[in-house]
Amino acid sequence: MMDTPLIMTQIIERAEKYFPKKEVVSRTDGGIHTFTYAKIAERTRRLASNLEKFGIKTGDRIGTLAWNHHRHLEAYFAIPCHGAVLHTINMRLSPQHVSYIVNSAEDRLLLIDSDVIPMLETIKDELTTVEGYIIMTDNDELPETTLSPVYHYEKLLAEGNPKQPFIQDLNENAPAGMCYTSATTGNPKGVVYSHRGILLHAIALGLADSTAISERDVALPVVPMFHVNAWGMPFASVWFGTKMVLPGPNFTPKILAELIETEKVTIAAGVPTIWLGLLKELEEGSHDTSSIRAVLCGGSAAPKSMIKTFEQKYSIPFLHAYGMTETSPLVFVSKPKSYQEDLPEDELYELKAKQGLVSPMIEIKVVGQDGEVKADGNEMGELLIRGPWIADEYFKDERSEGTFKDGWLYTGDVVTIDEEGFVKIVDRTKDLIKSGGEWISSVDIENTLMAHEGIFEAAVIAVPHEKWQERPIACVVLKDAYKEQVSQEDIIEFLKPQFAKWWLPDEVVFLDDIPKTGVGKFLKRALRDQLQDKYIKK
Amino acid sequence: MMDTPLIMTQIIERAEKYFPKKEVVSRTDGGIHTFTYAKIAERTRRLASNLEKFGIKTGDRIGTLAWNHHRHLEAYFAIPCHGAVLHTINMRLSPQHVSYIVNSAEDRLLLIDSDVIPMLETIKDELTTVEGYIIMTDNDELPETTLSPVYHYEKLLAEGNPKQPFIQDLNENAPAGMCYTSATTGNPKGVVYSHRGILLHAIALGLADSTAISERDVALPVVPMFHVNAWGMPFASVWFGTKMVLPGPNFTPKILAELIETEKVTIAAGVPTIWLGLLKELEEGSHDTSSIRAVLCGGSAAPKSMIKTFEQKYSIPFLHAYGMTETSPLVFVSKPKSYQEDLPEDELYELKAKQGLVSPMIEIKVVGQDGEVKADGNEMGELLIRGPWIADEYFKDERSEGTFKDGWLYTGDVVTIDEEGFVKIVDRTKDLIKSGGEWISSVDIENTLMAHEGIFEAAVIAVPHEKWQERPIACVVLKDAYKEQVSQEDIIEFLKPQFAKWWLPDEVVFLDDIPKTGVGKFLKRALRDQLQDKYIKK
DSSP, rough: OOOOOTTTTTHHHHHHHOOTEEEEEEETTTEEEEEEEEHHHHHHHHHHHHHHHOOOOOOEEEEEOOSSHHHHHHHHHHHHTTTTTTEEEOOSSOHHHHHHHHHHTOOOOEEEEEGGGHHHHGGGGGOOTTOEEEEHHHHSSSEEEEEEEEEHHHHHHSOOOOOOOOOOOOOSSSSEEEEEEEEESSSSEEEEEHHHHHHHHHHHHHHHTTTTOTTTEEEEOOOOSSGGGGGGGHHHHHHHOEEEOOOSSOOOOOHHHHHHHHTSEEEEOOOHHHHHHHHHHHHHHHHHHHHHHSSEESSOOOOOOHHIIIIISSSOOOOEEEEEGGSSSOOOOEOOGGTTSOHHHHHHHHHSSBEEETTTTEEEEETTTTEESSSSSOEEEEEEEESSTOHHHHTTTTTTTEEETTTEEEEEEEEEEETTOOOEEEETTTTTTTTTTTEEOOHHHHHHHHSSSSSSEEEEEEEEEETTTEEEEEEEOGGGGGGGTTOHHHHHHHHHSOOOOGOOOOEEEOOOOOOOTTOOOBOHHHHHHHHHHTTTTT | OOOOOTHHHHHHHHHHHHOOOEEEEEEEEEEEEEEEHHHHHHHHHHHHHHHHHHHHHHTOOEEEEESSHHHHHHHHHHHHHTTTTEEETTTTHHHHHHHHHHEEEEEOOEEEEEEGGGHHHHGGGOOOOOEEEEEEEESSSOOOSSSSEEEEHHHHHHHTTTOOOOOOOOOSSSSSEEEOOOOOOSEEEEEEEEHHHHHHHHHHTOOOOEEEEEEEEOOOOOOOOOGGGGGHHHHHHHHHTTTEOOSEEEEEHHHHHHHHHHTTOOEEEHHHHHHHHHHHHHHHSOOOOTTSSSSEESOOOOOOOHHHHHIIIIIOEEEEEOOOOSSEEEEEEEOOOGGGGGGHHHHHHHHTTTTEEOOTTTTTEEETEEEOOOOSSSOOEEEEESSSTTTOOTTTTTTTTHHEEETEEEEEEEEEEOOOOOOEEEEEEOOEEEETEEOOHHHHHEEEEEEEEEEEEEEEEEEETTTTEEEEEEEEEOOOGGGOOOOOOHHHHHHHHGGGGGOOOSSEEOOOOOOOTTTTTTHHHHHHHHTTTTTOOO
């Protein structure tokens, strides 16, 4: 067979040649822009020619701090197709972490949205490798800033070469992308994506049994493009000629619902909190969401009640998935097998609430104290993953050792695997509650709480306990209509039929909201910090 | 990213672990057998343990001469997962060609169906590398034969190790399969398939925009397993946990129709002559074919009239595709783009009759006398292909030079490519008719002929002509009801509105059938040999 490499130039060139008329709808602070792939490809070439002018060489890192819009999409291809490394930076991180990340990656240029300028100004003197800031704005003139030197993205493009050739002689194992993931303690850890990994992952997204992204779709990545390459959706969409809708900055559930309706979105991807927000909007407003064939949900576990509401109340098929920054991210998709579709409703939703079946090309092991656990849906073990789009180290980071061992990624997630191969996250190893030598799954209690009609969000954390070592505390956000109407006792009563007595939380704390990470996951660490002194039980 | 190779053990192990209950329905001369993937995987391991006993080493070639059945499927995995090379041999070739092929590949063992024993007996003394014949039969005892030594497949399996480990430390570029393709002149030419090529090709078959093979499907490969790995369908089906139906030896259109009905087949793959036969059966008998979501057709061009009949008369979606032994084979699938679905009926079927849009991961060029042709659907050029499942040479064959040049496969197919990227085969370079310095497409005339209500099959060939260099002759097989009812003049009249006068065939020859290759393609060479003396025009 020919030794042709799997490299990213193939993706954008396929869209350019075979899907020139298909569109990218992009929302920026200046409004809605619609570009064809012909235009996107031309602009990508113009950007790549500027990278050449800046002296960017194969393997150099270029950072982006940007929302989901067409310019970010152009950077997604111009940078790796020029041989450099697309380093997407989480805009929601603290300035200290951004500073660490840019220096750690040695970014030579930063492509940024205007709204991060104030933050970058506070750390600009620390960014020793950055040679320039390219500002992606709809405005004709650049904003006032102390960043220097600054360039105007559109002006650079206007002067760029619309036929700039992409670099073709890349090794498929060469780095193409990079993303830092938050660590429990200390600085974020960098994950490097190869051309090969990105292409194989994108192909997997196109499988009929997976997310089945196709030319027929209209794809809306709500998940930020700075978060694990928006789960690879931009790569798959461009490759397959899929129309894309990019929601831009500061979107609200209302804006999302309107984009879905106007653009006839067929598949949308985001974390559970996004979908909780959308549900609220659908309950209040009137939106036609009939075009959607899949709401893809990952980042953290989606509660069964939410999946049911989407499917039963709004006829929106819900596709639960699992991944990590270290896994590009797709590992599992929870699509029932053909013969499981006739399961009784409750079992079917139990199944859909699991993380799902492993993707082709990826292998997993679930390892307990005595080796691989039984596939019985009960025995718990740590999830280990390997495959061609799984990281094998953190970028120049000593912490790699703890996570990458014997050719496997140790995820730190505690899971069960059932007879059908469906994996269910029970907890993070660090979020499991160890009470009296037994494990309590905080996730199980959370999912049940979320099914309570009055509860909007819930997180369950461990607090130290003298006798039992740890005990669970439930942190609950009530829906507006239920505020002050639901008591701790009501909630404990609600949980009682579902759990052993010793699983029941010792306290229910009512909060206005649950602190979240930059990508919308519950920040249990912050909750624990906030609550543990107050609730130590003697 | 991890350096995990794409190797075939992943495929069978995924079916074994995650789809143990899914079934393979296999028709042999002994009847219908149904095995689960758990059983197929166990039998595959038993076979692999026997290969070890025979001293088969990594890279050794093992030949198969067998129909589509479960034992052949087991060999499909046992051989490459033991590190050896699965060499599928076309059972319909002449004994001389089989002898050449086995010796060229240096096959150490042959796994064979009983019905090839008489043929092999005539060449056994020439097969200098073969150390044994393993006979795949339902019978308890082996048939009488002069082949030696012979082994009973089932008895070997009974003694085999059901937990035999597969070889895991294979390089993804190592050979896994091998298939010889007929040459216009001389001996067949060998194509070697790598593990990487087979896996990437199988993944492409699972893409929603391609054949979309999934766990939900029931796949019926009618195309022989000795013909380009049954187009990769067994690899994709096992990987994705798809139920398979293997039609075995000596099947008739009636048997196919019954299998489709009984097993609720959703996707079936075969050459146009198979589907012509099925159409005849559907016209005569009464069969429920409502389960089919795609009839996949390749090997040679499907006439528009046939596609229309399948879709309009029988509501069976027809999926036209293109490939070659050298291309694993999938290159094009003719699935209209979303915005093409509203085309007027006639344009839509013009489109579906084209070979289609190139698969992701594969690149093409269409090269005429002055470089790449215009994508206007008119300009003709030779099709060049490259990609990770495209061969880069013929096995130890000097003829490689003519076909593999500058990193591209020169297909010898003359094609056009339209504005949407859809490629249409105009002809084989060698089948084009050169009349008075202009090209006539034999395929275009054939397709029009096939739309005539009285015509069952038609082939158009060139015969030498003193003045015009070459002129077309139409060879026509009439449907039974139309025999003696349609004249040469009727047919020429029928063609007149469609073609320039100089394109019209000089003669229409009525035949009882058109000679075909072992895989059901028209054998135009034989027709030319048969007719050229008779019809030389002065």
